[in-house]
Every structure is written in structure tokens, then in C-alpha cells.
Amino acid sequence: MKKRFLAVVMCVCLGISIAGCGKESDSKEDSTKAEGKEENSTTNDLSSVVPSEPAYKEEDLIDDSGEVKALDYVELASYIGLELTKEITEVTDEDVQTEMEKAKVAIKEENAIVADKDTAVIDFTGKHEGVAFQGGTGTDYELVIGSNTFISGFEDGLIGVKKGETVDLNLTFPENYKNGELAGKDVVFTVTVKDVKRKPELTDEWFQTNTEYAGLEEYKTQVRQRLETEADSDAQYILETNALNTVVENSKVNKYFKSFVEEGEKQYENYLLTYASYYNMGLSEFLAANNMSEDDYANTKSKQGASYAQVAMIVDAIAEDAKLTTEDEEYQNLLADLASEYNMDIDGLNTFYGEKMVYTSVMSEYVMKHLVNNANVTTKTVSEDETN
Numbered sequence: 290m291k292k293r294f295l296a297v298v299m300c301v302c303l304g305i306s307i308a309g310c311g312k313e314s315d316s317k318e319d320s321t322k323a324e325g326k327e328e329n330s331t332t333n334d335l336s337s338v339v340p341s342e343p344a345y346k347e348e349d350l351i352d353d354s355g356e357v358k359a360l361d362y363v364e365l366a367s368y369i370g371l372e373l374t375k376e377i378t379e380v381t382d383e384d385v386q387t388e389m390e391k392a393k394v395a396i397k398e399e400n401a402i403v404a405d406k407d408t409a410v411i412d413f414t415g416k417h418e419g420v421a422f423q424g425g426t427g428t429d430y431e432l433v434i435g436s437n438t439f440i441s442g443f444e445d446g447l448i449g450v451k452k453g454e455t456v457d458l459n460l461t462f463p464e465n466y467k468n469g470e471l472a473g474k475d476v477v478f479t480v481t482v483k484d485v486k487r488k489p490e491l492t493d494e495w496f497q498t499n500t501e502y503a504g505l506e507e508y509k510t511q512v513r514q515r516l517e518t519e520a521d522s523d524a525q526y527i528l529e530t531n532a533l534n535t536v537v538e539n540s541k542v543n544k545y546f547k548s549f550v551e552e553g554e555k556q557y558e559n560y561l562l563t564y565a566s567y568y569n570m571g572l573s574e575f576l577a578a579n580n581m582s583e584d585d586y587a588n589t590k591s592k593q594g595a596s597y598a599q600v601a602m603i604v605d606a607i608a609e610d611a612k613l614t615t616e617d618e619e620y621q622n623l624l625a626d627l628a629s630e631y632n633m634d635i636d637g638l639n640t641f642y643g644e645k646m647v648y649t650s651v652m653s654e655y656v657m658k659h660l661v662n663n664a665n666v667t668t669k670t671v672s673e674d675e676t677n
Contacts, residue, residue: 351546362542403482406488455480548645556593557593
């Protein structure tokens with residue numbers, strides 16, 4: 290599931306609710322992206338989640354810079370044999386028809402030309418003064434032309450480019466770009482168009498002429514299979530998250546590792562800073578716009594730090610008890626998957642996000658899979674109404 294892992298840390302560990310946290314959210318800052326603005330108000334009613342006092346005291350913190358074990362400070366609930374239900378949302382004929390009408394299909398023509406509203410599948414590398422910059426590289430990226438997802442000139446520069454061609458786009462980042470190192474800078478993006486996707490006409494003739502499908506029915510079958518695979522993946526995500534939440538709810542953390550609290554507070558602060566930047570605001574201005582005082586912010590930040598530390602310590606306690614380690618093949622595979630999904634190598638991933646967050650993210654995933662693999666799981670199909 291694309292971009293899942295770091296979302297697990299933000300949603301499960303931090304418990305953030307103020308702006309939502311989708312399972313497919315991409316928390317990596319992409320330096321190609323345009324400056325986004327939400328269409329709705331900046332107000333997210335932050336004041337409604339403010340605790341009356343800090344969530345921890347200094348005596349609640351443990352210096353974990355040395356050899357310490359989470360199990361010494363966690364009363365761990367039973368985690369083997371959990372009773373869980375995997376609810377897979379039924380894919381209906383209406384779902385298939387809706388997806389067919391809005392989805393785009395790869396054009397088989399070798400000289401297919403990118404047009405407005407097409408989806409261009411691209412590889413790209415951005416360079417400033419000949420040096421590639423962080424966040425400016427992507428592989429097999431599906432860019433909707435006209436979506437204004439990337440900085441000005443990027444998408445327009447691909448209109449008219451043939452499939453298989455490589456072009457250099459000479460562009461300039463906006464003066465107010467949130468990454469100060471790139472703001473106002475001239476850059477060159479080298480872009481290869483690997484494929485062109487287009488919204489289809491739902492006829493046999495169109496599919497036979499423009500795609501590798503034998504006709505409409507074959508496409509319909511493929512769409513149904515894809516939707517069913519996605520429904521199963523979504524159900525598995527929820528199942529694994531619920532497994533961890535069940536153990537967290539029934540365990541008790543008596544002391545918090547200081548590094549986990551600090552990491553949780555940092556992630557919460559970064560979350561708000563990023564959100565504030567969408568409106569070209571500083572943190573203080575953003576808090577004021579959302580009816581939160583500095584004291585309220587400090588208390589909420591401590592709550593998020595403690596929440597993060599609580600889950601991170603329970604994850605570590607399960608790992609210690611079950612003898613799950615970073616040297617295990619499954620952990621290493623999950624780490625490699627995470628790096629690949631964010632178009633980075635492992636060293637780059639640790640540098641960009643920090644080793645602590647990457648470790649907690651991957652170990653959380655490893656632990657959740659362990660919980661499900663050792664649970665009693667009942668699988669059932671439900672309608673969309675039943676999942677709401």
C-alpha cells in the first residue's frame with residue numbers, strides 16, 4: 290500500500306485528528322510540488338482537543354540513551370490469539386462502472402502524445418546548478434496534466450511530448466516556496482515520458498484501437514479485479530492497525546522513554562508547521578487562526594509526545610517479548626520496501642526522516658503483521674454502508 294508506513298506512525302502513534310490522516314498520505318515533502326492551498330478555511334478547531342495540563346512530568350521520563358528495555362516500563366497485555374475481524378468491502382457493479390468512467394487507460398500507440406488532462410507516467414530528475422536536489426527525483430510518477438500538482442511550467446512543458454521522449458524543462462521555483470533553499474531558484478528538470486494514459490470511451494472499438502485490451506468486457510474484468518484487490522488491501526490495513534490498537538488499549542506504560550517523547554513532539558510540531566506553510570503562515574499565526582494559545586499548544590504537544598511514546602514503547606515491548614529484531618529478514622524487507630516507496634535508498638530515508646522515526650515506523654509494521662499472524666481472524670464481506 291503506497292506510502293503507508295510513515296502514515297502508521299503519524300496516525301497510530303500520534304493519534305492526530307485535527308486534519309485527518311489518510312492511510313495513503315505522503316508525508317515526504319516533494320520539491321517538485323506546487324504550493325498547495327486548501328479551499329476551505331484554515332480553521333480546524335484545534336481548541337477542541339486541548340488538554341488542561343501537560344500529559345507528563347519530568348519524573349515520568351526515562352533516559353534511554355543507554356541499554357534499557359521497554360518491557361521494564363510496560364505492563365504488556367496479551368497479544369497472542371487476538372480475536373479480530375477482517376471486513377472486506379464488497380465491490381458492486383456500480384463501483385465498477387463508476388471506476389471505468391473516471392479511470393484512465395494506457396495508450397498503446399508508440400508515438401502517443403501527451404495532451405491536457407492526460408496522465409503522463411514519468412521519470413524525472415531536478416537539478417540546481419547541475420546538482421540534483423532532495424525531493425526532485427521520481428520514478429514511474431503518474432502526473433495528471435492540468436492538475437497544477439507541480440510547479441508552474443512543469444505540466445505545460447510536457448504537453449506535446451511523445452511517449453519515450455526525454456525533455457529538459459527550465460523552470461523557476463516560486464519566491465515564496467516553502468523550501469527556502471529552492472525558493473526563487475532556477476532549476477532544470479530532465480523528464481522522460483514513459484507512458485500516456487487517457488480517459489477511455491466505453492466501447493469495444495475504442496479499446497481495440499487504442500489499448501491492449503480485446504474489448505470493453507476485458508477491461509471491465511480488469512477493473513473489478515483491481516478494485517477487489519484494493520478492497521482487500523484496505524481491509525488488511527485496518528485489520529493490522531486494529532490489532533495494534535487492541536494491544537495498546539489494554540497495556541499500560543508506566544514511564545516514557547525520553548527520546549520517544551521528543552520524537553513525538555517533533556513530529557507534531559513539524560505537522561503543524563507544514564500545515565501552516567500551506568497558508569504562508571508562521572506557527573504562531575497559524576495557532577492564533579485556529580484559536581489555540583501558546584500554552585494550549587504546549588499542552589497539546591506534550592500530549593502528542595506522550596501518545597507517540599506510549600505506542601512506540603508498546604511496539605518495542607512486543608518486539609522484545611517476541612524476539613523481533615532489526616536484523617530479521619522480514620524487518621529488513623519492510624525497510625527496503627519503505628525506502629523504495631519513497632524513492633530513496635535506506636541512508637537517504639534515515640537522513641530525511643531521522644533514524645528514530647524510520648525505526649519506529651518499520652518496527653510498528655513488523656509488529657502489526659506479527660500480531661495478525663498470531664491472531665484468530667474472521668473474514669467477512671460487508672457492504673459500503675456497513676463500513677460507514
